[in-house]
Each structure stands twice: as structure tokens, then as C-alpha cells.
Amino acid sequence: MDQKTITKLSSPPDEDAEVLVSQPETPVSQRIRARLRNARERFHANDNIARFIEPGELQQLLDEVEVKMLGVLESLVIDTEGDHNTQDTARRVARMYVTEVFRGRYNPTPEVTEFPNVEHLNELMIVGPITVRSACSHHLCPIIGKVWIGVMPNEHSNLIGLSKYARLCDWVMSRPQIQEEAVTRLADLLQGRMQPDGLAIVMEADHFCMQWRGVKDTDSKMINSVMRGSFLKDPNLRREFLALLQRRSA
């Protein structure tokens, strides 16, 4: 065995991954992916990966997406030099994905202060409609709709300010996903923060992958609901919530 072979055999098995993380010339998406893989973290379209992005890297990610997006436009045989309308499209789309419509993947949870339920409120609270903007993970087509949240607090629950529901909802929704999973994610987040006796979420949305492409059905909406705790156990509470929604949206 020559010296070279011995060196190679004595290397730790995951040395390749380490090298990938530390080399600055590696594309930023690969560096972030290597960190996720090393930590055995999932990075599906609707997962938040903010913890794995270092300061300054979001800007580099935007630059990388711009280059790739320009490649897509070139492959679509769109004249990005001659057509003045598409000259900056790659940059605009990259910025839209990274900093706007998918920002819920790259930014940490919004700061939301929970406060104790000092008044011991135990009446049904309904928040909504909150406007929802998301995208389907199959086609990256918009999903635009509304969400209603019902909360049944107990004396130990934490409460959050009215506007904070919208901020948390926006953070969860600004990712590519499917509606069923989006609603569950939002329920998990609110349940963890507030620890209410019951939580109910209803989402109604237009799916542009039904309207813009595919069957081109412009009237269909998808409605999903999640019921937890007392909303699941108490049919009267569930009825009260749904009846109030119907009156509101009529």
C-alpha cells in the first residue's frame, strides 16, 4: 500500500460532507444542504430551514437562484436580452421566491409574545378571516384563500395578540405545500404556543393549479378543517364555531 492509499483509508467516513461545508466556493445551496444532511433534518418544500442559514447566505442564495432561473428562461427559448420585458425577470422571480412567497422557509418564526390568561377567559374566540397566500408544492401555483381560527382557552392557556395570528399564519403559509398539511402545521404551531383546551381551524382557498392549468375549473374551492381538544369532543362547541363562521362569511 502506498502512502496515498493509507491516508485515504484513515480518513473519517464523513470527511466529504465536512469539506463541502467549509469550502466557500461551493454553491451556497449545497453548503446549506450539507448542514441539513449532517443534522439529519428534513428539508421538504414546507419545512423551515432558517436555523441552517448563516448571516449573508440568503443574499447568496438569491444570486444562485437568479442564475438558475435565467437558465430556465433560456431553456424556454425566451430572449432575455432582446425582450426588454424579461431582461430582469430571473432576478425578479428569484427575489419573489426567496424574500416574498417562500420566505416562510428561510426566515425564523416571527417574534410573538404570549401572555398569561389573567382574566381566566374561557369563552370561544374566533379570529378571521385571515387572508392566506401560499403555493402548491406540485406546480408552484398560487393558493389564495382565507383562514378562520377558533380558540377555546382555559385558565392555564397563553394568549397572543390579535394581529399575531395573522403573522404566524403568514409564516406557515409562505411556503410551497398542500392545503391539508398547511392547516395541520398552523394548528401545531398555535397549539404549542397557546395550549388551549380546544383549537379549530378552517381554511377555504382557490387553487390556481385548478384554474390556470389542468381542468381550468374557476369555481372550485377547497375547504379543510382541523378540530382539536374540546372542538373534537364537544359537538355543540363545534356547531357554534361553524355557525358563527357561516354568518361571518355570508
Ligand SMILES: [Zn+2]
Ligand atoms: Zn398544483
